[in-house]
Amino acid sequence: GDSVTQMEGPVTLSEEAFLTINCTYTATGYPSLFWYVQYPGEGLQLLLKATKADDKGSNKGFEATYRKETTSFHLEKGSVQVSDSAVYFCALSGGGSQGNLIFGKGTKLSVKP
Amino acid sequence: IAGITQAPTSQILAAGRRMTLRCTQDMRHNAMYWYRQDLGLGLRLIHYSNTAGTTGKGEVPDGYSVSRANTDDFPLTLASAVPSQTSVYFCAPPGAPLHFGNGTRLTVT
Numbered sequence: 001g002d003s004v005t006q007m008e009g010p011v012t013l014s015e016e017a018f019l020t021i022n023c024t025y026t027a028t029g030y031p032s033l034f035w036y037v038q039y040p041g042e043g044l045q046l047l048l049k050a051t052k053a054d055d056k057g058s059n060k061g062f063e064a065t066y067r068k069e070t071t072s073f074h075l076e077k078g079s080v081q082v083s084d085s086a087v088y089f090c091a092l093s094g095g096g097s098q099g100n101l102i103f104g105k106g107t108k109l110s111v112k113p
Numbered sequence: 114i115a116g117i118t119q120a121p122t123s124q125i126l127a128a129g130r131r132m133t134l135r136c137t138q139d140m141r142h143n144a145m146y147w148y149r150q151d152l153g154l155g156l157r158l159i160h161y162s163n164t165a166g167t168t169g170k171g172e173v174p175d176g177y178s179v180s181r182a183n184t185d186d187f188p189l190t191l192a193s194a195v196p197s198q199t200s201v202y203f204c205a206p207p208g209a210p211l212h213f214g215n216g217t218r219l220t221v222t
Binding site (some may be wrong): 044 | 136144148150153154155156157158161163171195205207208209210211212213214215216
């Protein structure tokens, strides 16, 4: 079945460092891809999305490009801030009879000042 | 999540007890989903319903049941709660919600 694999955490970075969180997927058909973020004590929020190959989703300085050839959707940010400390989840929506979201296990990011 | 209401917001439940988590929507979504979120495991699909009168099993259905008597209500029932069902539960519409809300935080002791 469809699945999402993202890099294990936790990831600890200094402020202004470059961030990459890897995400790869397995899916039949052509899924839409998403990154969600969960700040401490809050619910999941949609951070960005891409619905077809080569699309780039972006929001709040974060970017991810839908790479069909490598089945990847890596999350990047050029300069992280302390306020970016959160758990990040990669997810896909493959349609089919269920139409649900399939999530990775999450990657905890801690940014130190 | 706008248009979707879950109740209760939190609950402490003794093992072996029966519990129903309520989910009500006013957005007329045909499809609805129940997920659980556990530390280190992300969100996993418990059950889903594609339309009123139909339900299906997700990734982790054991110990749970759902019903869909009408479009608006999609309750999740734990017939006999066990500690491994301690989790945060989310009722969600189709697609990718902008925000999942705080869900229902259930602790089974």
